[in-house]
Amino acid sequence: MAQSNATPTSRPVLLVLALALVVLLCYGMRVAFEKPSTALKLALPASAGVNATFTLEDGSRMPGTGNLLVDDELVAVQRITAEGSPVNSGILLLTNQHTFKVLERGAAGTKAVDHAAGAAVKEPGTLFFPENFASFGDAVDELFYLILWITGIAFILTEGFFLFCLFSFWGKPGMRAAHTHGNHKLELIWTLIPAVILVAIALLQAGMWKSMKMEIPEAGAPNVFEAQVAAKQFEWNFRLAGSDGKFATADDVPAVGELHVPVGRKVRIVQRSMDVIHSFFLPNYRVKQDVVPGLAVPVWFDTSRAGRFPIMCAELCGLGHTKMGATLVVHEVAEFELWLKAESTKWASENDGIDRPDWSGASSKVWWWWDQNDVAVHYQGETTNR
């Protein structure tokens, strides 16, 4: 038999090298997957409250530019959007780049502000996903990292084997490759093992998907806060029921570009689009749902901490798509009640107490349209209303 093999002696060496590479890469994965992208751990005093500005140790006041001590790292930040938006913890201040820009990060320096000792601060996002604040989000992230581990190991094993072959099997003159056309047992093994893994992944997520997309909290159930989203080119319109708790009444609170919700509630949103498909994307809450003209698609998430979070439009909707952003503002409960009451009264008087008003303002047209064209709340292909 003209049996093969380029360099039979160097083969074990290569094999060891390949294995070492595998171990090394696995270790690298461990480090990379678990490394927080920002090591910002600091909470500003909760007493700071709404619309507070902070005096920083270097004397400057927020808004403006200042330094914060985060763990033992000195971070220079600058407020870049309007003053006075509510900020009540350092972590939000730093991750909420809508409001602040991190100018510079360096070694320990002066202590910038008082620490709110013991305030719960979540680990910020890892290498791949942005920070999560939704209750179902942790499971999603875990699933993501589980798949990352499985595929990562599959990747390292297959590519490791590939590299091993790549270095070991260059032809030598007069040598012949192994003469084999296949091996049924091997084929069976490498069909069954991935099959089991894939089915396992499939089963694992079924419940998760159900709780995210199919078990939408009922309107009116306790602890459920309702909001409406009307998307149009290129603007997010939001409406909250006013003090009377009902929609399509005079005291509804409309807003453009800002969705205000209280902390600690399940937020149930009904979305409709006036023109083309948009997609409601809340990266920090693991929420994405297309907003489809002709349907009223439900979506939900819950809020666990106050702060401001980006809302993005994820579906191409035309020329202004790239600028179709908005902000989710999560308030502390007490502060939210006050805010809603004030807004609600303001709008009620503006509408002269008339329900379904034929508002004249540009954004109110949206709600006029909404109230005139009722659509049952459902996904496509679903007959029952929610």
Next chain:
Amino acid sequence: MQLMEATDFNVTTTPWLVILGLCVVMALVRLIAPKFYSHYLWSGDHKMIGKQFLVSSLLWAVVGGALALGVRWQLAWPGTEVPGFKQLFNWADGGAAPEHYNVMFTMHASVMIFFVIIPLLVGAFGNFVVPLQLGAQDMAFPFLNALSYWLMWPAFVFMAFSFYVPGDGAGAGWTSYPPLSETMLGDGQTLWCMGVWFVGWSSICGSVNYITTIVKMRAKGMQLFRMPLTAWSILITSILVLCATPVLGSAVTMLLMDREFGTSFFVPAARVVSETAQATGTGQVILWQHLFWFYSHPAVYILVLPAMGMVSDMLANACRKPIFGYRPMVYSMAGIAFLGFIVWGHHMFQSGMNPALGRTFMIATMMIALPSAVKTFNWLATIYRSQMKLEVHTLCSLAFVSMWIIGGLSGIFMAATPVDIQIHDTYAIVAHIHYVVFGSTLFGVFGSIYYWYPKMFGRFMNKPMAYTHIIITFIAFQVTFFPMHVVGSRGMLRRTADPYFYGNLQGMLPVNQLMTVAALILGAAQLILAVNFFWSMFAGKVCTERNPWKATTMEWNTPTPPVGHGNFDVIPVAYRGPYEYADPAAPEDFTPQFQPLTSAEKAQGQARAH
């Protein structure tokens, strides 16, 4: 009738006039130079048609590539003019405005998919290689074959015109979701629909032809399970094309009717058109997505199956070793093709489709990863204990295998519905697409060009240039596309002209600039291929051998290049399977299909029969 309206004159008439003009030119050429006409233009010879597809696809690849660089330019230096685009596309802003950004990514994808990859794989290599591999004299229907090429030309004209019409080009993405694709005022979108429609016809004509040829025209001894995997892949792809393309054609027709003739297939109730107008239809917006993906999911496999087949052929040749698990390779392709028809919903998990359906599609999608995995293992096992020979097509097929692993694995994330919520419509998807279509398919195509070039043109391509091209492309490709996985899952959206509008994406600018620089290098490297391709045609090293790569399949039994119309100067007979490399009993390390059986083999065969 809108078509007749004077205001529409430029848009809907000029391309038709141009097409008519082309027909007239063809007719004139036929009169004046009938030989030239029947040899280079309306040729019935599958080899010439293959070359026609090859050259026109490579030319369109330049356009598609330029558009891609335009997109990358905007992502690195938002709002600045892309050099040359002002002149090239007649855009005053040089591609800096969002409307032109939208046109750039829309047309990049449309051109690459419809004009480059599909015609390259099926039209060029399917045409050139398959009849030769089967030992056939030509395709079953030469006329249909020529028709399938020339039907591409109206598509070329429409798509090219779509850049220049008033009101701007098609900018609703290659997926062209209505209502956006219906409310876009520019006529580019109409022309886009026309273009896709003609591409569809071309594909259908081609697929009928391939299926018939493969079923009916195999040489003596060429049993189905002696066919090389390239022929198998083209057979399976053609079945996909035949079943899926009519759906796309219908969908595009419906879109056209909605746009031009006031139907409302995709117009929902109470859609606001403008300040004063409201369109009310009884249509379903999501219907388009079902129809589109019912075609386009199989289409993504149309984009890769033939490359898988060609890479299998090249890999066996490069490794001097039979393909490991030939039959499982065939079955897994068939499995992919079958499953490919029941997974389209995985593009629609967040679309508002009933989430219960999403679950079904999720399970089917998980299952489609399985045959893909089987193929990967078979390729790896083929390389194991082989005797690789350093050639350009060796590197290309190795690149294919290693990149395919990444593209396949990233698919699993998207198949997992909860994870897909986060990464749908982000750059993670873009990374996935490009690992499968560029990393795998395009490397397969590069390899195929280098591999079959001597048979096509009777000359070798220049090797140093080829190595330089492949190595730069491989490295630049990784730098361009790998980081997209990370920025995508962190939230960077696709199809946004200026992602840095979002505070949470601002930090990604430097990475994007890195990717753009790599992309520019990647683009520049393709010039090496272009130069090499055309230069070698006239000045490459002459290849007189029939079988320069010492391969085993039937196409290497023809003269180089194959004789005129009819291909073979010997009567082709297949005596054995397609991958008889490294048989220890044989005098050489390869035993071609066309090599008659030795007396020992005959005796063995008879012994087995008794």
